[in-house]
Amino acid sequence: MDTFYYLVQNMLPVSIPLLLVALGGMFTERSGVINIGLEGTMLSGAFAGALFAYAIQGSGLSPNMILLICMIVAAVAGAIFSQLLSFAAVTMKANQVIVGTAMNMMMPALILLISKMTFNSDGVTTSVRYFIRKVPVLGDIPVIGDMFFKNTYLTVLIGFLILIISTIVLYKTKFGLRLRACGEHPHAADSVGINVNRMRYIGVTISGILGGIGGYFYSVGITDGNINGHNGVAGFGFLALAVMIFGQWQPIKIMFAALFFAFLRTLAYSVPLIPFLDNLNIPTDYYKMMPYVATIIVLALTSKNSRAPKAEGIPFDKSQR
Amino acid sequence: MQDKNGMNSKNEKKKITEIKGFSSFTSALMAIVIGLLFGFIVMLLANPSNAVAGFRYVLLGGLSRFGDVLYFATPILMTGLSVAFAFKMGLFNIGASGQYTMGMFFALYVAFMFDLPPSIHWIIAILAGMLGGMIWGFIPGIFKSLLNVNEVITSIMTNYIGMYLVDMLIRSNSAMYIPSMTRTQYVPQHVQIRSLGIAGSNVNFGIVFALIIAVLLYIILQKTTFGYELKATGYNKHAAQYAGMNGKRNIILTMVIAGALSGLGGAFAILAPSEIAGSSMTYEPINVIAANGFNGIAVALLGNSHPIGVIFSAIFISYIQRGGTLASLVGYKPEIIDLVIAVIIYFSAFAAIMSSAIRRIFANRRNKEALITEPQIENIEEDVGSEIENLEKNSNKEAE
Structure with missing residues (x-):
């Protein structure tokens, strides 16, 4: 049972970045823009957040307060960085995949450059202890307390909060309906007076915000509040894309997909702690490959009835039909 | 015969801006120029005193090796x-x-x-x-x-x-x-x-x-x-x-x-x-x-x-x-180049659109007589511009 708790406790902080970034990807794709640049967006948020945490870590604020402040900083950084995509893809009608690729190349170089010039290292190292050993009161609940409120981070709570908000925004608001219309049939949306380009700008910006927060939460929950330009976010931006596709562009399904991937990854990194798996004597690299192999298999199984937004990746041109 | 050849080469010259290869070449070139300019600005921000020397290494350093x-x-x-x-x-x-x-x-x-x-x-x-x-x-x-x-x-x-x-x-x-x-x-x-x-x-x-x-x-x-x-x-x-x-x-x-x-x-x-x-x-x-x-x-x-x-x-x-x-010889980090390349790729994604706009300007100039509407507007603008210039000159003279 301890092993089970351990896995769940470790899985949740890993799943949150995937969840948030995949939700961000969902918002852009629902508006009709493909965001391959999520990896770069994550890095921008992670770097801005960690940098700000580094700046204010000595000011005596509590770690969770720092986390909230830096989360906002990361969101702003992600939103600004994502404008590179919206400007190119929406205004200039450029190839969205190329722009995303450029964004992914840009950010590691920028991080390495800034870090090497200012810290003479490959990234930012902070000393904020975000880790929460036990949440008061809630941590005492039997089973549930052990699973969700011990050895965890504030990020988990915020992550699920954002999931609920995203679901409501997408399905229960006028804005959500309009956003989805722009991704399915922009000309129909345009004909009833929706400003398609504006909606797409908003969609991309939301993904920037969520991507930035997701990136910062990656650095909080997985790399102890540090971030460097070489390892970056270890392909989480791309994994999030797979999570989004696996989740069929729907928030709740995306959550389950994120949990699934996070579980596989946690398993890969905690093999020595699980006697049953450790006794099998399989090299850990096999387990490290598993999330990626699983992605391919899962996509192969779900691709037949894919519910991708119909107009994604196609620049909106009013004069065409 | 000579005349004919001359005509042909003239026609070819006219067409060169319309060749596909040319437009992709100009758009790539434009993206490269923007990327390199960006790199130069980054170098200026990082260390103004060595920026020119560093940029020279970037541009010409490869020749020696x-x-x-x-x-x-x-x-x-x-x-x-x-x-x-x-x-x-x-x-x-x-x-x-x-x-x-x-x-x-x-x-x-x-x-x-x-x-x-x-x-x-x-x-x-x-x-x-x-x-x-x-x-x-x-x-x-x-x-x-x-x-x-x-x-x-x-x-x-x-x-x-x-x-x-x-x-x-x-x-x-x-x-x-x-x-x-x-x-x-x-x-x-x-x-x-x-x-x-x-x-x-x-x-x-x-x-x-x-x-x-x-x-x-x-x-x-x-x-x-x-x-x-x-x-x-x-x-x-x-x-x-x-x-x-x-x-x-x-x-x-x-x-x-x-x-x-x-x-x-x-x-x-x-x-x-x-x-x-x-x-x-x-x-x-x-x-x-x-x-x-x-x-x-x-x-x-x-x-x-x-x-x-x-x-x-x-x-x-x-x-x-x-x-x-x-360029690291004068204190710059080689990551600047990765950044420059990323910027080049970013702009190359829509450089084709920019270059087609430029091509349209070229075409407009050439067909000034043939086209009626747009060149006229341009002419009017030019006229207005020259008038303003004249006015300014006059007022300057008066001030003197």
């Missing part, structure tokens, strides 16, 4: 061709890194584990690298064609799988791997690609092979039915299907060829003789995705996915990378 420029251009030329070839089919082969790593591994495996006559051993090793890349390109291909899985995601996944797999296989192979040095042994001399023998540089036959392959690809794309089918499918999948082209087979074939090209890149990189420590002949399993695969994407995009364009863009990117390394 052109052999090394070609040496480093070889792998990215191959991965660039790989990405470009898949682009022609409308596929985005972001998995060049994994195919490249696989190519490296297969080449290394043959180099260490096979006992072959020295005269053909290196050739077999290169071919093995090609095979490795083919296998790794086949996976996204078959998933795309049979199950319609987006090749972008599968090939990103195969990047990671390939990286972990190769690292694991190398670490567990005691004949290749030296645990105390955390890297493989150096490739024995007779398996290395033959050097071109230019003193003071590491240039080898790899670049010659790569250039030949680029030209071959050009011929395949331009002169064969297969190439035509590929391009047709890339332009319009449904029309190609309707015309009776076997889309599924072509997708697999394209990805296999793209994989082969990346795999060859890996083999050329790992088997190259070099005096730059750690840059080739040995593999370090440190769980990092091969950067040359992603550089290949940049090369392909900058070269407009045209095999001949890719040759120039690979050499160009390698050239400014060398320059960037030299």
